[in-house]
Amino acid sequence: MNETKNLLAKALDFLGSYSLACILFLLLFILTLFGTLEQANSSLQDVRTKYFDSPFFLTEWGIPLPGASLLLGILFLNLLVGGMIRMRRTWSRVGIFVIHIGIAFLLLSGLVEGITSKKGSMMVWEGQTRSEFRSYYDWDVSILEELPEGRQRAYTIPYERLPRGGKPAVFRADGLPFEVQLSGFLRNCRPEFVQHGSDSVERGIVFRALPPAEEAEQNVPGITAAIVTKDLRREALLWGQQMQPFVTTIDGRRFALDLHQRRWPLPFSVTLRKFTHERHPGTMMDRYFSSDITRVENNVATDVHISMNDPMRHGGFIFFQSAWGPPNARPGQPRYSVFSVVENPADHGPLVALIIVAVGLLVHFLRKLALHIGAEARRRA
């Protein structure tokens, strides 16, 4: 029993030790350094996914490393045990204690953001209204059934469940008179017409795999879908940029299959009234751009101005002015505005953490400085 207690105490000692903190900082340092260097050859999103989301991974140079999420998780425990619970509580350490609370809060708000936030974009033309925003990277397959009176029933196969290789994935749902088999998901591809070949599935068209785009949001995926019943099998190529969904009729019911960026509905609509854009005179450098929108919620219309560094915050959503186009639009021609849209419950977490950390740093280091100056003054006296 005593041995177990000793072991537990030793484990706790190590978990809250300076040694573990140093190891974690060094590992995070190495991870951040490699993650930065790897961006010269890979997209930011790919590097982020590899270095942050995986518990362990191999760098571009074949070096095995633990992922950032794992390291930050352990760092949180180290902070909790060594920097808060087991730390000697003396007045001289109040500042350090407060700093650790702030850092722990920052890590927690990062965790909440990672788990719960939704990040995407909304492109809207002048005069156009939208009430949803789209994910940057996640693509879902939707099956829509036309119902009487213009209604629709939707089934969604999420990005996480799309088959990345190997055997096809089969999806069934109550109410669907067929099963959907998905295979051959390509993260970035384009359709090509082939005259000769045995691998064509739809009128001689095949997907040509492309290397990942420099910016991950520029990837256009494709997937092969098959609608299978007892009596028939219909195959289709679904591509991220196709203009129309694949439409088929089964047992007299019309269905549409579509591969599209994940869509999140908004509790309000956004109409772009006017887009304003200025460049520094005589240059192609943007000086300022902004969007005048009308937000309608519960039949109440509100005019809002959104510009760079001045987003709209409403109902838990934040709209950031992100981009615009078309770049060659002449005066008077319609333009579109692109908003980054974020739903993040931990939106203000970093600010709160900063305030706590700053207070802690000031208390601790000002005290240290005052002691040092006093000692030096005494030495000179």
Place this chain on the structure above:
Amino acid sequence: MRYIASILLLAAVAAAAPWDERTVDLFTHLPVQEQGRVKPFSTIAAFSLLRMNHMRAFRDSEGKKHTPTEFLLEVLFRPDDARSEKVFLIENSDALDAIGLPHEGKKRRDRYSYDELAPARGRLFQLAHEYDRIKAQDRSPVQSEVIDLAHAFLEFEAFARFLDFGRSGDTVKKLKDGALSGEEAFRLFDGASALALFPPVDGAEEWLTPEDLVAMAAAGHPPAPEHVAMLEALERMAATESEAEFRSAASEFCGRSRQIATTRGEYRKIPLEVSYYKLDAFYNGLIVYVLGFLLVAATWLWPNKWLARAGLAATAIGLAYNAAGITLRCILLGRPPVLNLYDTIIFITAVGVLSALVIEFINRRRIGLAAAPILGAVGLFIARRYEVIESRDTLRQLQAVLDTNFWLATHVVCITIGYAAGLLASAIGHVYVLGRIFGLKRDDKSFYRNIARMVYGTLCFALVFSVVGTILGGIWANYSWGRFWGWDPKENGALLIVLAQLAMIHARMGGHIRDLGVSMSAVLGGMVVAWSWWGVNLLGVGLHSYGFTGGVWTGLIIFGLIEGLVIFAGVVSWLMSRSAAAATDSGAAEATTV
């Protein structure tokens, strides 16, 4: 024959005639719009000359030094004479070999005139076009030099052709009278686009070139009377050989320009910018810092409080120059002090020097006093080199995404103070490590203990600003673009500094490292700061990328090698002291930790 010879002689005399001071002064203060900013003619001339000659001045064939304004006046109004002036600096004659230009009798690094380079013009542009397709970071130094030379050559030609319309007869009168066909007008004014000299009179933002005026006239918008009068004055200046008439036309041209610019509220800062460049605060600061260092170094040989005080005074004057330059730049752009890489250098230098002086004020051990002028001189020397490598106006406009004085004044300033403190800790760390290696004050333990305290204190100071600055950056990103952390290289660079400093401080608190370890870590931390400050920009990716800066890789690698050597020597020193301690069988326990 004698008559022709006399004319040629007169022409030669006229060509060699220096520019009248009053004329130079008029043009120095002439407002011109470039890269979205209204700036003095002299600023444009200075950076143009910097691109060609790698200096803000040039010497004529008689060795006489000329100002940038005189240079540009020469190219604009006496292009034939300017073509024979040696204003193109070739750093490496391999570039000339590449373009097939013989250079016998010249040095490897030498100056050439336009006329000397002109025979290789075709090959120069052909190669420059070819090399332009290579990524900047993959180009060899010769390829980069060929591209830079081609740009400088084009720029010279653009200025030399700028007033061709004025040398072709009564062009402006014909334009005013509608006697020029559209085709003829475009032919005559083709090339008159290098300088936007004409402030709009209709409230438009973009200033106009002579070519713009002709294009507008062709589109049914005849030039405003003020612009016609300015065009006529330009034409008179281009055509006349009389100095008095030239100055009269120059007065009219510059006077009208100034009047319109004043009405538009765009002339206000022109005299201040001229004064800023005349003050040459960073060059003068560099000289005074070097003097300060020499005086402080003299105290090492001849300890004397008056020498030390003189060194302190020189360093303080250097800091005053440094701060004055930064302040003037803030006033000129109406922005906080740090907007681009050049700003970071001068700001970090000033903060580093100030912090070192504060350390000296607290500790009075002449270590801060020695570090301050060294940091100042090195920093301003780097700023000067960077300005030559970049060769473009460092007072630049901001992208829309960065247009927020609040975040620039908080996040960017905090981060750069963190950089400065990290570098200062590294500088003091060098004193400890090198002192140990070379046996400086071998028996004075308190000397080393105090240096280590300074290093640790400076590291803590650096950590405060690095942490607060990094989190502030995240908050800016979160509130402006919707993400706290994007793993962008520059963000990661700041994080690397924070992580390195956290590791050092926790290692010290945990007893894993002691005085020597802290000092060596601080040297290592200096390398991390250098990488975050410069290295990440060389990757050429990310939101914060300032663009590839040629020539920096070499400097960074040399810096890394030297610092690596210092750390290696520190480790050897520690191992030796440990074995010595073990041999004497005393103090072994104390020596097992660095």
